[in-house]
Amino acid sequence: MITEIGNFLLSIATALSFCMFFVIFTEKIINVGSRLLFCKLFIHLITFLIFISFCLLISAFLTDNFSLRYVANNSNISLDTIYKFSAVWGAHEGSILLWVLILSLWGSGVALLSKNLPKTIVSDMLAVMGFLLLFFLLFILLSSNPFDRIFPVPLNGRDLNPLLQDPGLIIHPPMLYIGYVGTSIPFIFAIAILLNGKINITWLSWLRKWVICSWVFLTMGISLGSWWAYHELGWGGWWFWDPVENASFMPWLSITALMHSLIVSEKRGIFISWSILLAILTFSLSLLGTFLVRSGILVSVHAFANDPERGLYILLFLTLIIGSSLLLYFLRSRYLVIKDNYSISSKELMLLINNLFLTITTFAILLGTLYPLISSSLDLGKISVGAPYFNFIFASMMLPIVFLMSPAIYSGWQNTNYKYLTKKLSIILFYSIIISYIFLNVFYQTDIFIVFIALSLAIFTIFSSVMKILQITKNGASKNIIKNIFLLPGSILSNLLSHIGIGVLIIGITISNYYSIQKEVVMKKNTEITIKDTTIRFVNVKRKIENNYSSQVGIFDAFSENNYLVSFFPEKRTYNIQKNVMTEAAIDSSFFRDIYIALGENLSEDSWVVRIYYKPYIQFLWYGAALMILGGLFGIFGRNKLSQNAQNDS
Amino acid sequence: MTRKISFLPIAIFLIIIYFLFNELNKDPTLIPSPLIGKPVPKFISQTLINNSKITNNDLIGKPYILNVWGSWCYACSIEHDYFIDIYEKKTIEIYGLNYKDDRNSAIQWLEKKGNPYRISIFDNFGNIAIDLGVYGAPETFLVNKSGLIIHKHVGPIDKNYYENIVLPNIKNE
Numbered sequence: 131m132i133t134e135i136g137n138f139l140l141s142i143a144t145a146l147s148f149c150m151f152f153v154i155f156t157e158k159i160i161n162v163g164s165r166l167l168f169c170k171l172f173i174h175l176i177t178f179l180i181f182i183s184f185c186l187l188i189s190a191f192l193t194d195n196f197s198l199r200y201v202a203n204n205s206n207i208s209l210d211t212i213y214k215f216s217a218v219w220g221a222h223e224g225s226i227l228l229w230v231l232i233l234s235l236w237g238s239g240v241a242l243l244s245k246n247l248p249k250t251i252v253s254d255m256l257a258v259m260g261f262l263l264l265f266f267l268l269f270i271l272l273s274s275n276p277f278d279r280i281f282p283v284p285l286n287g288r289d290l291n292p293l294l295q296d297p298g299l300i301i302h303p304p305m306l307y308i309g310y311v312g313t314s315i316p317f318i319f320a321i322a323i324l325l326n327g328k329i330n331i332t333w334l335s336w337l338r339k340w341v342i343c344s345w346v347f348l349t350m351g352i353s354l355g356s357w358w359a360y361h362e363l364g365w366g367g368w369w370f371w372d373p374v375e376n377a378s379f380m381p382w383l384s385i386t387a388l389m390h391s392l393i394v395s396e397k398r399g400i401f402i403s404w405s406i407l408l409a410i411l412t413f414s415l416s417l418l419g420t421f422l423v424r425s426g427i428l429v430s431v432h433a434f435a436n437d438p439e440r441g442l443y444i445l446l447f448l449t450l451i452i453g454s455s456l457l458l459y460f461l462r463s464r465y466l467v468i469k470d471n472y473s474i475s476s477k478e479l480m481l482l483i484n485n486l487f488l489t490i491t492t493f494a495i496l497l498g499t500l501y502p503l504i505s506s507s508l509d510l511g512k513i514s515v516g517a518p519y520f521n522f523i524f525a526s527m528m529l530p531i532v533f534l535m536s537p538a539i540y541s542g543w544q545n546t547n548y549k550y551l552t553k554k555l556s557i558i559l560f561y562s563i564i565i566s567y568i569f570l571n572v573f574y575q576t577d578i579f580i581v582f583i584a585l586s587l588a589i590f591t592i593f594s595s596v597m598k599i600l601q602i603t604k605n606g607a608s609k610n611i612i613k614n615i616f617l618l619p620g621s622i623l624s625n626l627l628s629h630i631g632i633g634v635l636i637i638g639i640t641i642s643n644y645y646s647i648q649k650e651v652v653m654k655k656n657t658e659i660t661i662k663d664t665t666i667r668f669v670n671v672k673r674k675i676e677n678n679y680s681s682q683v684g685i686f687d688a689f690s691e692n693n694y695l696v697s698f699f700p701e702k703r704t705y706n707i708q709k710n711v712m713t714e715a716a717i718d719s720s721f722f723r724d725i726y727i728a729l730g731e732n733l734s735e736d737s738w739v740v741r742i743y744y745k746p747y748i749q750f751l752w753y754g755a756a757l758m759i760l761g762g763l764f765g766i767f768g769r770n771k772l773s774q775n776a777q778n779d780s
Numbered sequence: 781m782t783r784k785i786s787f788l789p790i791a792i793f794l795i796i797i798y799f800l801f802n803e804l805n806k807d808p809t810l811i812p813s814p815l816i817g818k819p820v821p822k823f824i825s826q827t828l829i830n831n832s833k834i835t836n837n838d839l840i841g842k843p844y845i846l847n848v849w850g851s852w853c854y855a856c857s858i859e860h861d862y863f864i865d866i867y868e869k870k871t872i873e874i875y876g877l878n879y880k881d882d883r884n885s886a887i888q889w890l891e892k893k894g895n896p897y898r899i900s901i902f903d904n905f906g907n908i909a910i911d912l913g914v915y916g917a918p919e920t921f922l923v924n925k926s927g928l929i930i931h932k933h934v935g936p937i938d939k940n941y942y943e944n945i946v947l948p949n950i951k952n953e
Contacts, residue, residue, distance in 0.1 A: 403786070407786075407789060411789070441804050452793055453793065453794075456789045460789075503802075507802040507803050
């Protein structure tokens with residue numbers, strides 16, 4: 131039954147999304163009010179139908195309905211309930227269904243929260259959304275249907291890929307998808323604007339909230355992914371420049387650029403056609419990411435799911451949608467002008483440079499990701515582009531951006547007092563350089579030039595943002611500085627918090643990257659090893675048997691100057707069904723460092739390969755990401771202007 | 781933005797799309813091996829089933845397929861039927877390299893699924909596999925009559941492996 135109902139619901143949703151798309155051609159026949167009404171009705175119905183079919187799939191997983199091929203391939207009776215739930219999006223078919231569900235939810239969101247926009251724009255936006263939904267629903271029905279049957283029905287399933295059996299992976303994909311798919315909002319906005327050939331500044335501020343919203347989700351998704359890789363993969367790394375990671379990082383860079391260019395467009399009425407182009411590019415990069423991940427043209431050697439047919443379908447759609455949007459942009463972008471003559475102020479110039487560097491970085495990463503394909507296509511042999519290329523490009527592009535953050539924060543839209551600004555920032559920069567120099571020499575007795583530069587710039591950004599907050603709040607309404615901070619407008623708080631976040635993140639990245647200590651040793655039971663100032667004793671290895679895996683648990687005790695600190699229990703798990711061996715690293719985190727132990731091969735009765743890492747400041751990665759996300763949230767939900775209350779107090 | 785510049789995005793996009801289409805039908809599991817054209821590395825090991833001694837020289841003489849497998853390897857059970865099909869054609873010998881496996885479970889696995897291998901070499905510690913540059917099971921090598929590796933396939937073979945890879949390559953032998 132579940133197959134029939136699921137297919138039925140999805141087919142109706144497909145038909146409705148076709149109708150929704152068709153509304154765009156009825157401009158001359160139906161008036162705008164009814165067109166909008168139709169679109170709103172359609173999108174809510176579609177969301178409802180997809181939601182029900184998604185619930186059906188969840189129930190199939192929870193009740194171990196192995197008559198569905200997708201369930202049989204990705205679940206198992208002995209799997210924990212929570213993982214049965216997350217297995218719904220553990221493989222291709224389910225994750226595409228989740229994609230579509232999220233797409234329709236964003237569409238419904240636009241339908242509900244668009245009172246500030248003219249009706250023609252909203253109905254055109256929803257019609258374009260209808261086209262996107264139509265494609266993905268057809269894709270599901272034709273080539274990746276999670277409701278397909280399997281016959282004969284197996285007694286038990288093949289189990290979820292053990293790599294995915296981790297708490298981090300329950301919410302990572304949905305978060306990432308929400309962010310990924312959220313880039314469709316600026317896209318449908320851009321298309322509607324180009325179709326109508328009109329633009330208005332208030333529409334842009336409406337768009338900016340949606341852009342920040344999807345930026346927040348993308349940031350959360352990417353940082354959760356890194357956090358998962360760090361905990362689960364067992365080599366202490368958190369970013370690998372793997373094509374799949376790049377696929378999520380490129381839209382992030384480009385939506386970050388969009389977020390900044392929209393500020394300029396909104397405040398000054400310029401860079402509008404650039405913002406529109408960025409909106410199209412961001413969504414194109416999301417689609418390209420989906421294509422790269424799903425077509426299997428860039429997967430690693432050991433992924434066995436390679437389906438060129440699916441890839442061809444996505445690629446054709448990609449060509450159609452991106453090609454036609456860029457063509458539309460080519461034909462119409464000239465009309466999107468609010469101001470003809472303008473002079474560029476310092477702030478705009480800096481935001482322009484920010485955009486330039488972010489775009490170049492995006493393209494450099496795109497080039498690095500696609501280079502293996504290009505070289506193989508030109509018969510130059512198979513080449514893989516590794517981390518050194520990406521690290522070099524990224525560092526050399528990011529440092530100028532970070533350097534410009536502080537002047538950008540301090541300069542105004544008009545009448546910037548350059549003398550004052552230069553003097554003030556030079557003092558802050560000077561102190562940041564001194565502090566970073568002292569810090570590196572006292573704690574690490576070395577100065578690697580790039581670390582010194584990065585650290586100085588990070589401290590510079592943090593200091594100048596904090597000083598800015600203090601400066602505003604000192605002149606603020608209330609005498610209580612803390613209270614004043616909360617009275618700040620959301621846009622200022624979000625700006626400063628996220629830039630502090632970037633500074634913190636850079637500290638985490640550089641120091642953990644350059645000053646980690648890593649030991650890969652063979653240890654016998656009851657021997658000790660010292661890493662930094664901590665002594666680690668290998669006590670024992672015990673067997674543990676769980677529902678769907680058995681595991682060998684190492685026991686390690688850590689001592690600092692003979693005082694017992696903490697015990698580590700790294701595991702090496704063997705999953706019963708797929709026979710995969712998984713490492714579960716044990717990590718002791720504190721503010722300034724992580725100690726990370728992973729159990730390697732068992733060499734003989736009582737000797738094991740053990741990997742021990744001492745990672746200073748790695749926690750700053752997560753703090754930085756959290757600050758950026760918090761900043762984004764203030765941007766969406768923060769108060770719009772200084773409140774009435776605050777003004778009365780003064 | 782001038783008209784000429786606004787055409788740039790489409791131009792870049794079209795170039796990217798060209799490469800993507802071009803690559804779509806190629807198989808990412810085709811990895812050129814530095815061993816192609818080189819002889820199968822020297823080894824001395826045991827056979828899986830009756831523990832007798834076997835060396836690389838014992839295989840030379842006729843072209844053969846060398847398949848790296850293990851009873852623990854899920855993808856190996858997928859490709860196994862295709863090896864049985866090739867075995868039934870009786871045109872080329874198949875040797876197995878039993879990779880990091882338990883001897884008893886490997887023998888049971890063959891008894892259950894059928895044994896297309898003339899001989900399976902027991903590579904308990906994966907030493908031979910390291911010399912062969914194996915990434916993981918399954919991998920399949922095609923070797924000519926003088927013992928030179930002429931083709932390497934990573935991942936499970938498909939039903940066209942015999943037609944598309946084996947036949948054209950051993951035609952001249």
